[in-house]
Amino acid sequence: MIEIVSETRCISCNICVRVCPADVFEAIAGAAPVIARQDACQTCFLCELYCPTDALYVDPNGDGPVAAREAEIEAAGLFGSYARAMGWKRGQPGGADLDPTFHIRRAMGQL
Amino acid sequence: MLADAVTDVLVIGGGPAATWAALEAAAASRRVTLVDKGYVGTSGAAAPTGVGTWFAPTSAERRVAAERRAARSFGLADAEWTFRTLEESAAGLDQLAGWQYPFPHDDRGRLYTPNLRTADYMHFMRKRVRAAGVHVYDHHPALNLIVADGVVCGASGIARESAAPWSIRAAAVVVATGGCVFGERVQGAAGLTGDGYLMAAEAGATLSSMEFIGQYGIVPFKTASNKGLIYTWATFMREDGSTIEDRGEDRQLLVARALADGPVYARFDNVSPELQRQLRDGQPNILLPFDRAGIDPFVQRFPVMLRCEGTVRGVGGIRLSDESCATDVPGLFAAGDAASREKMTGAISGGGGPNSAWSIATGRWAGRSAAAFAARVGSRHETRRGAAIGSARLQPAAIDVVKAEILPLDRNFFRTRRSLERSLAQLDAAWTGLRSTSIVPGIAALHAREAAAMTATARWSYSAALARNESRGIHRRLDAPATDPAQAHPITVSGIDTIRVGSDTTTVRKALAS
Numbered sequence: 251m252i253e254i255v256s257e258t259r260c261i262s263c264n265i266c267v268r269v270c271p272a273d274v275f276e277a278i279a280g281a282a283p284v285i286a287r288q289d290a291c292q293t294c295f296l297c298e299l300y301c302p303t304d305a306l307y308v309d310p311n312g313d314g315p316v317a318a319r320e321a322e323i324e325a326a327g328l329f330g331s332y333a334r335a336m337g338w339k340r341g342q343p344g345g346a347d348l349d350p351t352f353h354i355r356r357a358m359g360q361l
Numbered sequence: 362m363l364a365d366a367v368t369d370v371l372v373i374g375g376g377p378a379a380t381w382a383a384l385e386a387a388a389a390s391r392r393v394t395l396v397d398k399g400y401v402g403t404s405g406a407a408a409p410t411g412v413g414t415w416f417a418p419t420s421a422e423r424r425v426a427a428e429r430r431a432a433r434s435f436g437l438a439d440a441e442w443t444f445r446t447l448e449e450s451a452a453g454l455d456q457l458a459g460w461q462y463p464f465p466h467d468d469r470g471r472l473y474t475p476n477l478r479t480a481d482y483m484h485f486m487r488k489r490v491r492a493a494g495v496h497v498y499d500h501h502p503a504l505n506l507i508v509a510d511g512v513v514c515g516a517s518g519i520a521r522e523s524a525a526p527w528s529i530r531a532a533a534v535v536v537a538t539g540g541c542v543f544g545e546r547v548q549g550a551a552g553l554t555g556d557g558y559l560m561a562a563e564a565g566a567t568l569s570s571m572e573f574i575g576q577y578g579i580v581p582f583k584t585a586s587n588k589g590l591i592y593t594w595a596t597f598m599r600e601d602g603s604t605i606e607d608r609g610e611d612r613q614l615l616v617a618r619a620l621a622d623g624p625v626y627a628r629f630d631n632v633s634p635e636l637q638r639q640l641r642d643g644q645p646n647i648l649l650p651f652d653r654a655g656i657d658p659f660v661q662r663f664p665v666m667l668r669c670e671g672t673v674r675g676v677g678g679i680r681l682s683d684e685s686c687a688t689d690v691p692g693l694f695a696a697g698d699a700a701s702r703e704k705m706t707g708a709i710s711g712g713g714g715p716n717s718a719w720s721i722a723t724g725r726w727a728g729r730s731a732a733a734f735a736a737r738v739g740s741r742h743e744t745r746r747g748a749a750i751g752s753a754r755l756q757p758a759a760i761d762v763v764k765a766e767i768l769p770l771d772r773n774f775f776r777t778r779r780s781l782e783r784s785l786a787q788l789d790a791a792w793t794g795l796r797s798t799s800i801v802p803g804i805a806a807l808h809a810r811e812a813a814a815m816t817a818t819a820r821w822s823y824s825a826a827l828a829r830n831e832s833r834g835i836h837r838r839l840d841a842p843a844t845d846p847a848q849a850h851p852i853t854v855s856g857i858d859t860i861r862v863g864s865d866t867t868t869v870r871k872a873l874a875s
Binding site: 268269270271272273290292293294295296297299300309310311312313328331332335336338343345346347348349350351352353354355357358360 | 375398399400402403404405408409411413462463464465466467468473475476478480481482484485499500521546547548549550551552580581583584585586590593636639640641642643644645646648649650652653654714
């Protein structure tokens with residue numbers, strides 16, 4: 251589930267408020283959005299991709315909050331790690347043209 | 362903004378099927394409006410995952426693939442329909458390539474279109490839809506269809522942010538709201554509450570193959586990541602480290618049986634370093650949960666569980682009368698997971714690949730058919746005085762009942778007549794006992810409709826399951842383990858308070874003309 255909106259990284263663009271399909275975030279005037287409906291989070295990690303400043307952290311646990319701590323996530327280099335693995339930058343898509351999945355599908359005997 | 366708007370084609374939903382429908386309707390020069398409960402680009406089951414669309418490069422190979430698929434559908438698929446799904450989906454992928462979607466090139470330098478990184482795909486589809494002039498309203502859940510003289514002619518709902526009501530009149534409506542996962546914690550679940558089934562059924566539409574919801578995905582314990590592909594290389598083991606022997610059954614069945622005796626673990630064995638690198642680069646969301654938990658799944662074992670995938674990777678939905686994607690109700694069309702898929706998948710899961718092909722094909726068909734219907738209606742619908750129909754609203758507590766009766770393996774994955782009857786009694790009691798007694802204001806109206814849609818979908822599913830007195834595909838009856846040749850036809854359900862169960866014996870399964 252969504253765990254952290256980093257106030258040090260966030261630029262209050264509110265893109266996460268707009269793109270979350272589960273309406274998890276709430277915009278706050280002049281400040282970082284807050285996680286207003288954590289329980290509605292579907293743990294899809296897509297908000298991390300759309301965040302232009304890698305300010306969001308989603309924990310893989312889909313059942314409930316785990317109280318992730320920002321300092322630890324920062325130290326582990328996990329802010330933005332999914333976007334980097336995908337090739338998305340500053341909230342914009344990238345990397346699909348380099349997707350090597352055709353190797354995997356061929357290894358499975360498909361195509 | 363949408364207080365009392367008018368359009369030609371209204372598309373409800375925001376995933377692949379919805380966006381394809383909107384694009385096709387716009388290409389037919391109709392005014393198109395799309396309303397989605399979430400955000401077009403992140404909505405639905407597809408966006409978070411990544412799919413290999415079922416694909417064969419030539420028509421001849423598509424015929425062979427369709428025949429093979431139909432042969433293992435447990436008698437419910439139609440090879441001709443399946444073939445045309447593959448044809449139409451391939452045309453969609455070609456169109457994506459023509460639009461410069463960034464497909465990769467394979468090692469022979471050829472464009473490789475069968476794999477879609479869905480986050481990128483849906484981001485791209487959003488841009489295409491907007492460029493096509495479609496009016497897109499994110500976070501505008503539809504709650505009710507508008508019907509005049511038995512013809513669907515619009516929808517009404519609320520805007521999430523303002524909680525303001527909206528309504529829009531349309532000459533034709535496409536329901537592409539996705540499937541239902543009954544509150545399970547899987548990716549995409551936020552939108553997948555069966556809303557489209559409820560709205561369609563209230564308008565008089567029939568649903569089919571709703572009993573086939575016994576489909577579960579393997580996930581690393583407590584995660585929502587139901588990515589099945591990598592378990593091709595998994596070894597499953599018990600707590601004591603002993604290997605669970607693969608007896609050639611499907612993996613979900615293997616894991617479901619073992620989970621009855623205790624915890625189950627998996628490890629991805631025999632994955633070459635090269636394949637590991639390709640998985641990491643090509644499917645980063647598979648490895649994400651492990652990386653964040655500090656587990657190397659190629660070396661260390663990890664606990665797994667099964668999560669219900671309902672009609673998303675199961676089968677059932679709104680019955681289509683033919684490839685126009687028309688429903689039983691004039692003016693109403695259905696596509697993607699909202700539509701019943703048994704004509705392609707039969708009694709088993711379509712998994713990611715066939716379902717991706719289905720969403721492209723049915724989305725395109727529904728969009729075209731709705732546009733043609735709208736052209737025939739002309740401007741008459743603009744003055745039609747329809748009324749919003751459907752009054753089912755339940756208290757949120759009903760969702761707890763649905764989860765308790767649908768998600769456990771010993772109720773839905775493995776079934777008996779007795780367990781189904783007991784569960785259905787609980788669901789019926791929730792349906793009558795947990796009604797919202799007053800008109801609920803604002804966003805609570807959405808939650809009351811979602812609770813009703815999930816509960817209705819659960820009731821349809823178990824009503825159909827009780828009528829199928831045999832085992833077939835992912836409908837596993839412990840008390841009737843054999844497959845009965847006399848029941849090789851779809852089961853239909855309709856009705857809201859009183860559920861009518863029927864057999865779709867009018868469905869003629871055509872063999873492919875050779």
